[in-house]
């Protein structure tokens with residue numbers, strides 16, 4: 578049981594009741610997106626320091642499916658050259674175009690190719706054929722934080738704090754580079770073989786120095802200014818960060834409802850019922866993150882991320898050691914590293930895929946020239 582595999586990183590004095598609060602099982606939420614307005618002044622290097630030459634499908638053996646997304650699948654693959662395992666994300670061009678996600682897909686490639694951070698998944702290269710685009714990423718072996726959270730019901734205070742602190746450093750890095758992540762949730766947080774966070778899925782990440790207006794994200798995690806189609810900025814990630822911390826501590830999100838429209842209504846109404854077992858520092862942090870008032874939302878104030886890092890809930894976190902991954906993780910994934918162990922991933926039907934077709938007409942070629 579995952580419960581037993583989790584041990585407290587800090588044997589602090591927080592009183593964590595073991596009784597389980599009623600937890601509505603949430604379904605994987607649908608995502609929403611519309612058009613975008615942007616102001617591109619790039620703070621990112623324009624050339625990646627880490628990608629090597631161009632890959633083709635022949636460079637990899639496709640093994641099993643690790644996950645599915647809106648536009649394709651993520652497969653475990655093995656390099657025919659160095660024998661290492663990678664994750665290969667495929668996106669069907671026709672679906673990306675039909676769902677008006679060309680710009681987001683090109684953004685995802687651009688962001689992932691350039692960002693380098695201990696808690697963000699690395700991408701090594703991309704390629705395409707007539708029907709699909711492909712992204713080769715590090716294989717993150719221990720699966721989704723979402724799965725661990727559902728198995729554990731909820732996390733003890735120090736465990737939630739550990740994961741939150743690693744996510745906080747990743748957000749700090751992204752925001753310092755003018756990237757809004759916009760899709761923070763446990764499904765997009767993978768755990769590496771040592772149990773550290775790796776953010777994946779940059780499908781909604783956007784380099785936005787100023788403000789943007791796109792409605793995107795996952796209903797439970799969307800900030801009120803996004804629901805109300807007001808201009809927004811990095812503040813939305815701090816709202817989602819609050820929802821993430823809440824969900825890790827409670828096992829459910831504060832505004833959840835089976836109907837997305839009702840979820841939006843709940844978000845706009847802004848009434849949060851905090852369980853009485855939340856530690857008082859966690860409660861204080863969450864109240865200053867899950868607030869519609871942008872002039873009060875922590876992370877969005879003059880001190881930026883530093884205000885979040887300095888909050889009493891994080892008082893025992895030694896940020897430099899955390900960044901260096903020099904702090905024991907709360908959960909030791911039970912996997913054999915380096916052998917393509919996929920025991921922590923759900924099983925998916927392995928349908929025949931029509932990958933690798935280089936001949937024939939490609940009506941969408943003009944949209945994906947960067948791949």
Ligand SMILES: Nc1ncnc2c1ncn2[C@@H]1O[C@H](COP(=O)(O)OP(=O)(O)OP(=O)(O)O)[C@@H](O)[C@H]1O
Nearest residue numbers: 643644645646647651664714715716717777778780
């Ligand atoms: N680098 C990786 N290593 C291991 N598994 C991964 C990796 N990237 C993605 N996955 C698995 O595949 C799933 C889908 O990946 P991802 O969220 O990037 O796809 P997507 O097409 O963007 O999905 P969505 O429709 O939710 O946006 C993830 O939830 C995860 O389980």
